[in-house]
Amino acid sequence: xxxxxxxxxxxxxxPFALRVKWALKLKGVHYEYVEENLPxxxxxxxxxxxxxxxxxxLVHNGKPLAESLLIIEYIDEAWKQNPLLPDDPYERANxxxxxxxxxxxCVPEVMGAFxxxxxxxxxxxxxxENLKMLERALEGKPFFGGDKIGFLDIAxxxxxxxxxxxxEIAGVSLIDAETxxxxxxxxxxxxxxxxxxxxxxxxxxxxxxxxxFHKILTGSST
Amino acid sequence: xxxxxxxxxxxxxxNYRVVCALKLKGIPFELIKEDxxxxxxxLLxxxxxxxxxxxLVHGGKPVCxxxxxxxxxxETWPQNPLMPSDPYDRAQxxxxxNFAENxxxxxxxxxxxxxxxxxTMKEILEMxxxxxxxxxxxxxxxxGDKIGLVDIAFGSIVHxxxxxxxxxxxxxxxxxxxxxxxxxxKNYKQVPVVEENLPxxxxxxVxxxxxxxxxxxxxxxx
Numbered sequence: 384x385x386x387x388x389x390x391x392x393x394x395x396x397x398p399f400a401l402r403v404k405w406a407l408k409l410k411g412v413h414y415e416y417v418e419e420n421l422p423x424x425x426x427x428x429x430x431x432x433x434x435x436x437x438x439x440x441l442v443h444n445g446k447p448l449a450e451s452l453l454i455i456e457y458i459d460e461a462w463k464q465n466p467l468l469p470d471d472p473y474e475r476a477n478x479x480x481x482x483x484x485x486x487x488x489c490v491p492e493v494m495g496a497f498x499x500x501x502x503x504x505x506x507x508x509x510x511x512e513n514l515k516m517l518e519r520a521l522e523g524k525p526f527f528g529g530d531k532i533g534f535l536d537i538a539x540x541x542x543x544x545x546x547x548x549x550x551e552i553a554g555v556s557l558i559d560a561e562t563x564x565x566x567x568x569x570x571x572x573x574x575x576x577x578x579x580x581x582x583x584x585x586x587x588x589x590x591x592x593x594x595x596f597h598k599i600l601t602g603s604s605t
Numbered sequence: 606x607x608x609x610x611x612x613x614x615x616x617x618x619x620n621y622r623v624v625c626a627l628k629l630k631g632i633p634f635e636l637i638k639e640d641x642x643x644x645x646x647x648l649l650x651x652x653x654x655x656x657x658x659x660x661l662v663h664g665g666k667p668v669c670x671x672x673x674x675x676x677x678x679x680e681t682w683p684q685n686p687l688m689p690s691d692p693y694d695r696a697q698x699x700x701x702x703n704f705a706e707n708x709x710x711x712x713x714x715x716x717x718x719x720x721x722x723x724x725t726m727k728e729i730l731e732m733x734x735x736x737x738x739x740x741x742x743x744x745x746x747x748x749g750d751k752i753g754l755v756d757i758a759f760g761s762i763v764h765x766x767x768x769x770x771x772x773x774x775x776x777x778x779x780x781x782x783x784x785x786x787x788x789x790x791k792n793y794k795q796v797p798v799v800e801e802n803l804p805x806x807x808x809x810x811v812x813x814x815x816x817x818x819x820x821x822x823x824x825x826x827x
Binding site: 454460 | 666673681692695703739
């Protein structure tokens with residue numbers, strides 16, 4: 384059997400790189416992790432991702448792939464054990480649709496609340512409205528994937544960590560147990576799963592890093 | 606086979622993508638024209654989160670978002686494949702579809718808003734440049750010798766861009782700047798299913814010019 388090489392170019396404070404790490408760990412894939420010294424992007428990164436010039440990038444047997452959710456779909460197809468997406472096309476469509484909704488309707492609103500100077504509360508309210516909608520996809524299951532962690536769990540899970548960071552730094556509320564009981568219960572569950580928990584960066588380091596980031600974002604806005 | 610219904614608007618590029626895929630696969634369906642200014646109750650029931658067309662309803666189950674619908678069609682009806690079979694090539698196809706979705710939005714921005722037109726035009730040119738340089742390579746179509754989902758994704762963007770250019774009065778997609786893409790578009794429009802289902806320039810010009818004038822008028826009133 385040919386030697387398989389799997390490399391992940393990432394950044395320790397990136398939730399998108401974390402998604403890919405979770406996928407690789409859940410599949411039991413051995414990989415080499417390469418930390419990019421952002422914002423100084425390496426020539427390797429620029430060569431591997433000429434279109435977006437961003438991490439994460441997965442390099443499998445020398446062939447690069449970019450965009451975290453697409454990388455996860457690839458990982459699911461290249462390594463068949465412990466499937467992340469369901470078999471049924473309709474269920475797959477739903478998982479993809481909700482992941483798209485999260486990335487396009489929830490994340491920008493959360494980022495908006497984080498980067499805003501003066502409009503945090505309005506943006507957070509919008510973020511809460513959209514995050515609440517995600518509960519429809521849970522429908523009384525322990526995970527979005529059903530009894531086991533699946534694609535949508537990995538896609539959304541990081542909000543449990545970064546959401547709390549935004550709440551603390553920007554002084555807003557994003558996910559609360561009272562209005563989002565299902566989401567809160569799911570997050571508490573998901574983030575405690577050993578293989579998931581083991582990949583999460585240090586809370587204190589993330590908080591400090593994001594405090595610095597927040598100063599830049601709100602300080603330089605005109 | 607369970608019934609297939611498509612809720613959509615005839616002149617919508619998103620709707621056209623789905624029609625193209627269904628016809629290429631030879632899947633019979635019923636088109637239910639939705640008047641976008643007066644969305645039917647059924648549409649709102651099927652797409653309560655996004656409230657948008659197109660919505661594909663297969664055996665009573667709704668699928669939303671044109672590119673999610675296209676992957677659903679591909680997975681449900683494997684005949685005449687529109688995506689590569691190799692996982693890496695599939696991931697690359699998804700990458701370009703995702704790119705088309707993200708960057709193609711600039712085309713609608715150009716149509717909808719006079720503000721920031723310079724930047725929007727720059728975005729469109731960058732998108733075209735990247736696809737010209739990195740997307741097509743030496744192939745006739747993105748999918749190879751026959752069209753696939755990536756061709757359908759870009760085809761709808763570029764055909765509608767040509768109309769919007771005329772209406773707004775700008776020249777972006779010029780053949781001397783994008784020879785590869787121009788050659789590809791010519792070949793694409795000659796594919797029988799595309800030719801039969803692509804709304805004509807005249808129809809689109811009349812419809813979109815009308816909408817553009819309304820948008821301009823309401824912008825002036827503010």
